Amino acid sequence: MNHGFGVTRTGVGRVFVDLARGLTNSGCTVFAFDRLGHGESDGRFLDVSVPDELDQLSAMLDHVLADGNGPVHLVGHSLGGMESACLAARRPGDLASLTLWAAAAVFVDDVRSGQIQGKSLAPLRDTGVFDFKGQALGPRFVETAEAFDPFAELGAFTGKVFVHQGEADEVVPFEYAQKYADIWSENAVLYRYPDADHGWNRLPDRALLLQRTQADIAGLADTGTEH
Template sequence: MQKAISLTHNGVELRGMEHFPDGEKLPAVILYHGFTGTKLESHRLFLNISRALEDKGIASFRFDFLGSGESDGDFKNTTVTSQLAEAETIFNYVKSHPLIDADQILVLGFSMGGLVASLLAGKINSQIAKLILLAPAGTMGKMSETIKGMIPFVAEENAFDIGGNLIGAKFYEDVKAIEVWEQAAKYDGKVLLIHGTKDQAVPFTVSNLYIEHCYGENATLHPIEGSDHTFNSHQHKKDVIESIIKFV
């Protein structure tokens, strides 16, 4: 069963979808989308993941971060730190849900959502049963200066224009200040990393850096050979979903 839901974070609404198979005290997966993405993600990837999980008796929750998709807020105010706080609010909502087994909550993040998920896992550690990172943007802070130099600046908004989305200048200062490896390494559960070998947005090597700096033998890296950042082929998407189901 799929149903629209919302919850309040700092007085504004996060809007999302929940997917429930029959049963009680169910395991659950929380999905965090990427930068400028939504709870659907490209070619409905998140929806397809949620439906596949439901077919296996696993609940899932996918929300739009504030300023994205159908949630309240202005994208211009987005930072990694603000999304981390929203991600924790979502996690606590799922953890307190009467139909969910609070000891069997997995977290999945894609791209910047993967960065956020890795930081959340480091913060709350054992509350997360397993962690799934799809092309996680762990080096976003290091890349931000290069990226910023390539994006038009809108002076009257004090923001950068990213394909029609305005992002505030404070975004870059925030992400540069985050000690990603130090924070992410505090998570000691099992981790699955899935990454396209031809990813031009977040290089494949970033997943190896997560293993090297954070997870070691607790992590498994599943390469999607020839895939781009958003797994833009039927076979690549199928491979991603099958890998997730097997790990869960």
């Protein structure tokens, strides 16, 4: 499981903990990591960049492949969802399925328009620091984002893709989820949540998200689906 931007491996409101428990009860082995600069990991949030996080995610996958004994199903939320999609394109043969919760491919367009989640990047240009919810983000995140293509070569992954998107998401417009679904076409399932925000912060929305995600992954695991 790959967490979102500025949060931890437990997920928003510990949603990854709930998912991990459900999947474990279904017979799956679950791995979750804090990326550098997040949670209990080393590093500084100041130094975060997507290319570096993709390298970290690839190393995490190496660990899972070495330690596990079955197909790997990757779940990612927000920026972690976007990164998970990119990892699937980079290493299509190593993943059995991909589950994207509000995958934040929008971050590139946000940065190019001079803001992150509606907050101006002007202070970063002036001082070298962007205040992201009390965490200091450095210029490398923005510099690498400006030339990044979150949709590059995603079609290389031919496994099952489950795209979950709230229509009340204040961070990621629905059109980004639709683009993911269009790229993967017949291999994709697009789940709409009319009232869900970016973190699935309502009990009914979160319960349905967890139910669907657990059922999809457990169903593939039961059949031994690898591609």
